[in-house]
Amino acid sequence: MKYEAVTIKDIAKVLNLSTSTVSRALRDSYEISAETKKLVIEYAEKINYRPNPIALSLKERRTRSLGIIVCEIANSFFSQVIDGIESVAYSRGYNVTFLQSHESFDKEKLSLEYLASRSVDGLLISVSTETQDFSHLTQLSNRGFPIVFFDRIVDEIDTHKVIVNNFKGVYTATTHLTEKGYKRIAYIANSEFLTLTKDRLNGYKKALGEADIEIDESLIKYCNHGGMINDEVEKVLDEIFASKKKPDAIFASSDKLTTGCLHYFKKHNIKVPKNVALVGFSNNENSDLFNPSLTVIKQPAMEMGEIATNYLLELIESKRPIKDFETRILDTEFIVREST
Amino acid sequence: MKYEAVTIKDIAKVLNLSTSTVSRALRDSYEISAETKKLVIEYAEKINYRPNPIALSLKERRTRSLGIIVCEIANSFFSQVIDGIESVAYSRGYNVTFLQSHESFDKEKLSLEYLASRSVDGLLISVSTETQDFSHLTQLSNRGFPIVFFDRIVDEIDTHKVIVNNFKGVYTATTHLTEKGYKRIAYIANSEFLTLTKDRLNGYKKALGEADIEIDESLIKYCNHGGMINDEVEKVLDEIFASKKKPDAIFASSDKLTTGCLHYFKKHNIKVPKNVALVGFSNNENSDLFNPSLTVIKQPAMEMGEIATNYLLELIESKRPIKDFETRILDTEFIVREST
DNA sequence: AGAATAAGCTCAAACGATTGCGCAATATGT
DNA sequence: ACATATTGCGCAATCGTTTGAGCTTATTCT
Numbered sequence: 001m002k003y004e005a006v007t008i009k010d011i012a013k014v015l016n017l018s019t020s021t022v023s024r025a026l027r028d029s030y031e032i033s034a035e036t037k038k039l040v041i042e043y044a045e046k047i048n049y050r051p052n053p054i055a056l057s058l059k060e061r062r063t064r065s066l067g068i069i070v071c072e073i074a075n076s077f078f079s080q081v082i083d084g085i086e087s088v089a090y091s092r093g094y095n096v097t098f099l100q101s102h103e104s105f106d107k108e109k110l111s112l113e114y115l116a117s118r119s120v121d122g123l124l125i126s127v128s129t130e131t132q133d134f135s136h137l138t139q140l141s142n143r144g145f146p147i148v149f150f151d152r153i154v155d156e157i158d159t160h161k162v163i164v165n166n167f168k169g170v171y172t173a174t175t176h177l178t179e180k181g182y183k184r185i186a187y188i189a190n191s192e193f194l195t196l197t198k199d200r201l202n203g204y205k206k207a208l209g210e211a212d213i214e215i216d217e218s219l220i221k222y223c224n225h226g227g228m229i230n231d232e233v234e235k236v237l238d239e240i241f242a243s244k245k246k247p248d249a250i251f252a253s254s255d256k257l258t259t260g261c262l263h264y265f266k267k268h269n270i271k272v273p274k275n276v277a278l279v280g281f282s283n284n285e286n287s288d289l290f291n292p293s294l295t296v297i298k299q300p301a302m303e304m305g306e307i308a309t310n311y312l313l314e315l316i317e318s319k320r321p322i323k324d325f326e327t328r329i330l331d332t333e334f335i336v337r338e339s340t
Numbered sequence: 341m342k343y344e345a346v347t348i349k350d351i352a353k354v355l356n357l358s359t360s361t362v363s364r365a366l367r368d369s370y371e372i373s374a375e376t377k378k379l380v381i382e383y384a385e386k387i388n389y390r391p392n393p394i395a396l397s398l399k400e401r402r403t404r405s406l407g408i409i410v411c412e413i414a415n416s417f418f419s420q421v422i423d424g425i426e427s428v429a430y431s432r433g434y435n436v437t438f439l440q441s442h443e444s445f446d447k448e449k450l451s452l453e454y455l456a457s458r459s460v461d462g463l464l465i466s467v468s469t470e471t472q473d474f475s476h477l478t479q480l481s482n483r484g485f486p487i488v489f490f491d492r493i494v495d496e497i498d499t500h501k502v503i504v505n506n507f508k509g510v511y512t513a514t515t516h517l518t519e520k521g522y523k524r525i526a527y528i529a530n531s532e533f534l535t536l537t538k539d540r541l542n543g544y545k546k547a548l549g550e551a552d553i554e555i556d557e558s559l560i561k562y563c564n565h566g567g568m569i570n571d572e573v574e575k576v577l578d579e580i581f582a583s584k585k586k587p588d589a590i591f592a593s594s595d596k597l598t599t600g601c602l603h604y605f606k607k608h609n610i611k612v613p614k615n616v617a618l619v620g621f622s623n624n625e626n627s628d629l630f631n632p633s634l635t636v637i638k639q640p641a642m643e644m645g646e647i648a649t650n651y652l653l654e655l656i657e658s659k660r661p662i663k664d665f666e667t668r669i670l671d672t673e674f675i676v677r678e679s680t
Numbered sequence: 681a682g683a684a685t686a687a688g689c690t691c692a693a694a695c696g697a698t699t700g701c702g703c704a705a706t707a708t709g710t
Numbered sequence: 711a712c713a714t715a716t717t718g719c720g721c722a723a724t725c726g727t728t729t730g731a732g733c734t735t736a737t738t739c740t
Contacts, residue, residue: 003484005458007726018690023728033688048479050457054397055726058695063394065437074423079414086440095454097405097437100426114435117390118345118696139388144343262629284626289602291631347696358720363698373718395696398725458726 006049015039026051065095066312067115069125071103071226077255077283077301078126081150084305085124092313094121103228105130112136122146122316124308127154129191129226146315150308151299152194153327160311161327162304166196169297169332170203173279174251176295178211180340182249182277186219186240188233188261190226190253197222200253219247226256233260241268249340252280262290277340292338300330346389355379366391405435406652407455409465411443411566417595417623417641418466421490424645425464432653434461443568445470452476462486462656464648467494469531469566486655490648491639492534493667500651501667502644506536509637509672510543513619514591516635518551520680522589522617526559526580528573528601530566530593537562540593559587566596573600581608589680592620602630617680632678640670 008026012019017036025032025040026049032040057063066089070078082098089096097120099111108128113136115123125137125147134154141147141157150162177185187204190197201220208215221236233256240247252258258280265272272278272292279295287294307328315322348366352359357376365372365380366389372380397403406429410418422438429436437460439451448468453476455463465477465487474494481487481497490502517525527544530537541560548555561576573596580587592598598620605612612618612632619635627634647668655662 003486008728009726019727020691020729021689023726024689027728029729031688036688050453052398052458052726054394054403054458055695056728057394058392058398058697058725059727061695072423073413074416074419076414079419083412083414083440095437095439095459097435099435100423113390118392118394119435146343259626259629262626266629286599286602286624286626286630289599289606289630290626291629291633293631348698349696359697360699360721361719363696364719367698369699371718376718392696395725396698398695398727399697401725 005052006047007052008049011040011044011047011049015043062121062316063119064093065097065120066309067111067120067123068096068098069101069108069111069115069123069127070098071126071128071228072100073098075255076285077151077281077299080283080301081126081305081308084302084307085309086305088306088309088313094313101128103128103130103226105133109136112140116140116145122148122312124148124150124305124312126151127194128152129194129224129228132193144321146312148308148312148315150304152196155195158325160308160315160325162308162311162330163196163327164299164304164330164332166199166332167203167206169281169299169334170200170251170253171207172203172332172334173295173297174204174207175210176334176336177249177251177277177279177340178207178213180277182340183213184216184219184245184247185213185249185251186221186247188236188250188252188257188280189220189222190257191224192222193224197253204251218243223257226254227260228256233257234264237261237264241270247276249277249279252278254280255282255284258282258294258296259284262294272339279340288337290339295337295340296335298333298335300333304330345392346387347392348389351380351384351387351389355383402461402656403459404433405437405460406649407451407460407463408436408438409441409448409451409455409463409467410438411466411468411568412440413438415595416625417491417621417639420623420641421466421645421648424642424647425649426645428646428649428653434653441468443468443470443566445473449476452480456480456485462488462652464488464490464645464652466491467534468492469534469564469568472533484661486652488648488652488655490644492536495535498665500648500655500665502648502651502670503536503667504639504644504670504672506539506672507543507546509621509639509674510540510591510593511547512543512672512674513635513637514544514547515550516674516676517589517591517617517619517680518547518553520617522680523553524556524559524585524587525553525589525591526561526587528576528590528592528597528620529560529562530597531564532562533564537593544591558583563597566594567600568596573597574604577601577604581610587616589617589619592618594620595622595624598622598634598636599624602634612679619680628677630679635677635680636675638673638675640673644670 008019008022012022022040025037073079086096101108105128134156138157148160153161153163205215223232225232227233250261252261261278282296283298283301287296348359348362352362362380365377413419426436441448445468474496478497481499488500493501493503545555563572565572567573590601592601601618622636623638623641627636
């Protein structure tokens with residue numbers, strides 16, 4: 001079934017006017033008499049006329065919509081970021097199209113192609129854990145397509161970026177663990193391809209160094225699919241707990257990895273914090289309800305989305321090319337609870 | 341800065357051909373010689389030509405995109421539904437635009453206007469808790485705009501709908517409570533304007549009736565903003581726990597209400613299930629990690645999204661008006677854990 | 681009164697792509 | 711050799727809207 005919406009032509013035909021007159025009347029042009037304006041506006045109101053945004057987009061060569069690519073929206077951190085993005089975007093007259101990469105490089109590339117082929121005016125992206133090759137992004141960026149990175153950024157591409165102070169966040173959390181007397185602290189990292197993974201690892205190493213704890217590489221494990229692949233977390237935890245010298249604490253580098261650890265502990269009847277302490281990145285709004293309640297590093301997700309969107313709109317709406325790019329670094333929040 | 345994408349005209353100019361020839365060459369028309377085709381296709385490839393979807397939308401009078409309106413995506417149930425919607429939509433060549441009503445009727449109405457003004461070919465909606473007036477939806481639906489309801493449906497409008505068996509789900513859960521010996525079971529309901537609230541209430545009443553428990557209206561409390569407004573849950577729980585005859589069990593009618601109860605109990609040091617049992621609707625993937633782990637009614641959210649999207653695409657792509665509408669009722673899953 | 685100005689409207693092109701139709705040039709048939 | 715068929719391409723309209731330019735009238739000025 002075809003849904004036929006009313007157009008300016010329909011109005012013109014009924015009122016015996018040209019489409020130009022109708023258009024000008026609706027836009028309150030000085031060239032149109034008050035009488036005609038009233039006629040047109042009232043009739044348009046009556047039949048509930050709405051201009052076709054597609055036609056406008058074609059004419060104005062802009063869509064007034066933004067593209068967002070994240071790994072998945074069923075994730076407390078990203079859905080909070082999206083809340084922030086949406087609120088700014090809508091208040092500035094833009095709408096928003098989301099795509100999920102599900103941590104797949106191929107899906108990310110396809111989504112990007114689609115969005116950049118003129119269905120959005122700009123892009124907000126947090127790259128997938130698989131992404132090592134940035135050429136798809138570099139090309140677009142070089143041709144002047146507005147892109148802003150948040151959370152999982154790409155160092156090689158020069159544009160606005162919004163991240164948290166990953167180094168400091170992890171340094172604080174790890175120091176908290178060493179001060180509590182934990183000695184064998186495992187690090188369950190996200191994909192090794194993400195820049196934030198390196199930053200976080202550095203924070204971890206610095207804290208251990210200051211506590212005179214030697215770094216044991218066997219306690220550092222990467223989850224290159226961010227915990228999206230079956231048993232990814234289980235596998236690395238199996239390895240860690242199979243060793244003779246078991247860890248006494250675990251640091252988990254993302255929401256998904258943190259809850260992944262908890263599920264593993266529950267399954268294997270490992271008590272937290274009695275057998276092992278746990279601290280991780282998490283924006284889960286219910287992490288205080290967990291058993292035990294979680295000590296977490298929390299990111300200002302909503303704010304991140306807002307700032308990133310403002311950056312993007314600046315790029316889009318600027319009359320001249322912007323060459324001075326900023327990287328905004330937000331502070332994390334460290335919340336101590338029962339798990340440590 | 342303006343990002344200038346390459347068009348069919350650019351190709352035509354460079355190759356000294358007409359735009360029609362280029363277009364036909366790219367679509368592999370029999371009217372074009374193999375030689376010209378090769379020329380065009382290779383050049384298009386080289387400069388990375390992508391057809392402008394906006395222009396296509398205008399021409400074909402369809403956008404190949406679907407609109408989704410839910411209260412919020414930072415909600416495990418809805419984000420799972422969206423996962424389902426997205427997977428079907430993309431596999432059928434549609435993309436997806438989300439809007440959040442944040443449980444506000446006005447925002448829902450605005451979003452709807454925007455989407456229906458031709459930026460999407462059809463709509464999937466779960467109405468806001470505030471929505472009592474359906475005229476905005478009725479009008480669109482009557483004019484042939486494809487709409488499919490899921491979860492929070494509107495009885496008055498005749499179209500495809502996807503829901504769960506709310507009556508049965510709650511009946512099962514309440515019976516579970518009565519069989520465990522609970523006598524004073526409170527019902528923390530969602531907005532009284534939602535049809536699912538009535539269905540669920542009926543399940544609750546039936547179960548109590550069968551257990552010869554008299555219905556105490558003071559134990560039935562509505563949260564007309566679905567728990568989105570500050571302290572909404574706290575207020576009703578205060579009322580319930582202020583009475584002399586305190587409840588020994590609580591049924592919570594949504595994800596947000598369920599975690600709302602848990603937060604309240606934690607704050608007021610009410611032990612679950614020792615002081616009071618708790619069972620609720622929840623699709624939270626971590627509800628087994630809570631303290632205590634939650635007994636829940638879980639909805640097949642992903643499946644719901646998939647089915648609803650298939651229905652919508654059927655409406656959109658059908659050649660003739662569809663008059664036979666279906667309401668698909670899915671079964672819930674009841675998972676017993678420590679909280680009861 | 682005749683010329684200049686202003687008011688109020690219409691024409692047509694444009695945005696990017698598709699497509700029915702027409703028109704040359706060549707190939708084929710008799 | 712001439713009529714017809716085929717091949718390969720371009721013209722122009724179309725989708726819905728905006729907008730510069732032009733065209734009638736009516737009004738004002740000298």
